[in-house]
Amino acid sequence: MKKTEEGVDKKSAAQAFKEWWRSQPSTDLYVFSDGSEQSLDNSRQVGYGFIVYQGNKQLASFSAALSPMSHVFDAEALCLDNTSVIWGIRGSAAASSNWAYNRCHELLRQHNVGLKWAPGHMGIEGNEEADRLAKRAVSSTAAPAYGLEATPTVSGVRTVAKQLSQETRRKWWSGACGKLSDWYRGWSFSRPTVEYQVKAPPELTMPRHALHRWLALRSSHGDFSWYHRRFQHADARLTCVCGHNKSPEHLVLCRHSQRHFLHWPKRPAARPHNRATAVAYLGSLTPTDFVELLDCTQFYTRYCTR
Template identity: 30%
Template structure:
């Protein structure tokens, strides 16, 4: 018996998952098991694991079970396939252990015809969306499950769902906190939050200069005066005080290398991806902080 299993999750606010399975038997591919399940507060991983377990239970109850030697569980999630055959970790551990217990019980099933060898349950990964008919059937069942009405005795929330929900809630609250409590320098530059900040791709030296310009903590006259640094140089070699934005206005910097930002204002240079990239390239050409506005 070949049993295809799959999981799916809606992309709406509820993010309900669905488990689906489809099995066929014999050379003529007679349908032997088909079904789906609605799984609120589950991730796709959890739905995949549940589909494998519920599909195997359906194989036990199928009319072909007494005449079936081996059951082949075919799914397109490599991580679930590995955990079904090994030590479960993370989410859905109880479901995976229940699957393994059921798989171990297959050879000793009570309804097996005496002429049929005990057989085994085999788990095999297959590529998804590759035109495999059984996989497409299981995928359709999983989507039906996600769109269907949950049962009254729905399984409890899974760890994977709780973990994702907690991360999303933390991010939402952090964004609200930042909107109210961001330092004034960051507010003036309209620097928000990004899970993958583009500036982290900058070389370390440029990133340091950028963060100093954002925060005002660096080799700047006001910073040195604030903390009483007496052995520091407060002016650029051009004669003007060092400030976070001085690189933008320094005439010696202009002379050393034409600045590439055209009509863009300094705040756009410091916050936009193209601006920070141009800043890095200009610093490399002009050697601004090494020869023109150095610390010593």
């Protein structure tokens, strides 16, 4: 079985399925199924439904809820409505709802059961009825889950673990961020949604010389006049060749740098003219943009040298 009907649109696939169903023996049984996941009163609700036909005659139908700590993938493992689930049933059992996969494997070994994909929401009677049943299973009037269906699944537990991890990280960062200097926190004002991330930031892909400048700008610890004065670096050069004191934002305020903006495709619409506009512009640059800006202006190699 193919995961999808390659080169066939859903309308044509639906018509082909209807013709296939009409051509099948009227004594065979056909089961249409669906799963559903919705949010109800800020709580995730998951359920499934199926309907059984003999030929084109309805014989039975059923719908039920699953544990709120599950996902629609689990509902579709119980009631096949997903090509990835079908492949899981035909191959190795997935970790989530493993017991349902194993029962299907046993059923396939004992009986002559075939699996066939039908495109959803295309007017196929069995599909539409199964969809209605699945939606009823997640309504407020649905009966609660029971047995194995009431137990949390791997996918549901993973979601909860991810949410707890994110919430813990958010709370930690909220406390830690308040202890940072006003200067450092000011760099994220142009991107207020910036949060602490565990994964390696893209800045680490920059060459070391550029990363050094990037970190110095954000920490304000580096070849800057205030820094040299504070630590009494008597031999340090405190000014740029333009005569202004060295500062983190001077990279884009220096008249020598701004002359190079003519050759800088990502130059600001209006040239930075004070600390606030300079920080706003520098804070909007990606690591790649920042490296290109250094190369374009040659600020630290020609004008603001140590």
